[in-house]
Amino acid sequence: MIDANIRYLRKTEAVSQEEFAERFGVSRQSVSKWESGESTPDILKCREIAEYYDISLDMLVSAPLAEQNATLSTSEGRYIFGMVKVGDRGQIVIPKHAREVFDIKAGDRVMVMGDTAKGGIALAKVSIGKLFGKE
Numbered sequence: 001m002i003d004a005n006i007r008y009l010r011k012t013e014a015v016s017q018e019e020f021a022e023r024f025g026v027s028r029q030s031v032s033k034w035e036s037g038e039s040t041p042d043i044l045k046c047r048e049i050a051e052y053y054d055i056s057l058d059m060l061v062s063a064p065l066a067e068q069n070a071t072l073s074t075s076e077g078r079y080i081f082g083m084v085k086v087g088d089r090g091q092i093v094i095p096k097h098a099r100e101v102f103d104i105k106a107g108d109r110v111m112v113m114g115d116t117a118k119g120g121i122a123l124a125k126v127s128i129g130k131l132f133g134k135e
Contacts, residue, residue: 001061001062001063001064002034002040002041002046002060002061003034003035003036003037003040004064004065005059005060005061005064005065006031006034006035006041006049006060007035008064008065009049009053009065010031010035012080013080014118014120017031017032017035023052024045024048024049024052026041026045046060046061079097079098079101081094081095081097081098094110094123102125103125104125108125109125109126109127110123110124110125110126111123111124111125111126
């Protein structure tokens with residue numbers, strides 16, 4: 001599982017193998033081998049990766065993070081809340097921890113933004129009054 005989890009962590013941050021390698025002081029080839037399952041990082045490197053992503057070693061090496069709905073903190077105030085499945089009509093369920101962190105409740109409005117160049121979509125809780133300078 002560590003191969004899939006390393007790939008998942010790298011891709012959720014949208015960094016290249018080269019950037020990931022530089023961050024952890026290894027070669028791009030090492031990262032490629034880790035992700036393909038050809039080799040695994042040593043225990044000290046695993047600990048470094050787990051600490052960086054604020055997860056346990058057990059989470060890193062066990063079941064796929066994408067299926068654990070793990071909340072990952074990549075830096076102060078930034079989170080990876082896990083994966084959600086898009087329903088037939090485009091609906092998603094925002095993970096509970098994300099709703100708690102951003103105080104999103106039933107009936108609240110969220111703005112949906114996207115960047116086609118980076119292939120990403122973002123959500124932001126908004127108040128209609130704030131959008132029009134009423135609050």
